[in-house]
Amino acid sequence: MKKFLTLVACTLMATSISFAQEEEYYYGVQTEEQSADQASEPWPDEAEQSSEVEPAEETAPADNKVNKQTSAQPAKAFEPTPAPAHIAQADDSQDSYERPANNEQKFGIGLRAAFDYGMMYGFKNEDDDVDGSPTGIGFEGGLMGRIQLISNLHFAPEVNIAFVRTEHEYLHQKRTYTSIDLEIPLLMRGIVLDKFYVTGGPQLNLNLSNDFDYDNKESVEGYEEKIDEAKFTFGLAVGAGFNIIEGLFIDVRFYMGLMDLYPDVKSISDYEDGDIVGEGDDFSYISMKGAKMMKIKAGLSYWFI
Structure with missing residues (x-):
């Protein structure tokens, strides 16, 4: 036991x-x-x-x-x-790995160019003689930067010079609006896949030059139209891009302006009986109230750093 x-x-x-x-x-x-x-x-x-x-x-x-x-x-x-x-x-x-992947570098500088399709939306003119909202094409180009915040998320500001020319008809006469802006998109860029990214953020616009013209301008009687664009506007931009080869990207972007392009331009309907158009007044025979800019952009960008 x-x-x-x-x-x-x-x-x-x-x-x-x-x-x-x-x-x-x-x-x-x-x-x-x-x-x-x-x-x-x-x-x-x-x-x-x-x-x-x-x-x-x-x-x-x-x-x-x-x-x-x-x-x-x-x-x-x-x-x-x-x-x-x-x-x-x-x-x-x-x-011994010295250089990280291109989309994971802490800082970057590159060039970007794009073709734009512009359209004025929010156009509140109800005159039957006005043929639609002004639409047209343009282009832009400039510098872009990239600062990594966390993995796969970057702050990507840009500075671009943008030209757009839009037109429509009034009384069977073509009216043309041209504008040159300094665009400053302040975008956030998120890398979704190895070669695909999405981007979005606010965009500031400083108008450098603008012009207005129409057919047979000399033959129009009465007061001469003067249409000046606002000096500052802003809006929102969203888009996506794809990496073709190392450092080279194609992208598509949509911009929607949130401020009126012509807040100081008066039309005939804004004047009461007996009022006279002043010599320095911004004046248009059609109402430009509510007109804002919308753009669809197809671009090509290259990161050299």
Whole structure:
């Protein structure tokens, strides 16, 4: 009976040591092959314990030996499994990687050019003699920058010079509006995939020059029209782009102005009976109220830094 109890005690002790060892490896890194090898190899202490408990006559001293062995055994420190050779080589190659991918650089400078299709929307003129809202084409070009905020998210401001020429008809005469603006888009650019990005943000516009003309201007009787564009407008721009080759992108962008282009231009309907158009007044035979600019842009950009 004492021999049986001694054997049970030794078995319980070996089992507890085995569970303790498995709990340590739960927080470490080990492969399946290493786990199998460690499970198949017996602990040296277990072999010594099994050899020491063979005599049956000395049951009481055997219990003392088990207690002494249990108290004398030091706790085994966990030694992390060394990483495989191919992982170590990958780490070394990563340290020697000098230049990150182009879309992950901290700063960047580039050039951009685009063709624009412009249209005045919000045009509130209800005169039947006016043939639609002014539409036309233009182009723009300038500098763009990029500052990385977090991974795959950049602040991408631009400074562009934009020209647009729109036209429509009034009394079967073509009326033409031209404008040259300094456009400053303050955009956020997010990289969705490796070669695809989306962008959006506010855009500030400073008018540098504008002109208005119409057919047979000399033959029109009465007051001469004077239509000047607002010096400052702003709106919102959104778009998307795709990387063709390293550093070269194509993009499509949509801009919607939020301010009237001609807030100071009066029409005939704005004057009361007896009022006279002043010499310096901005005047139009048709109402320009509510006219805002909308553009669809197809561009090409290149990051040289």
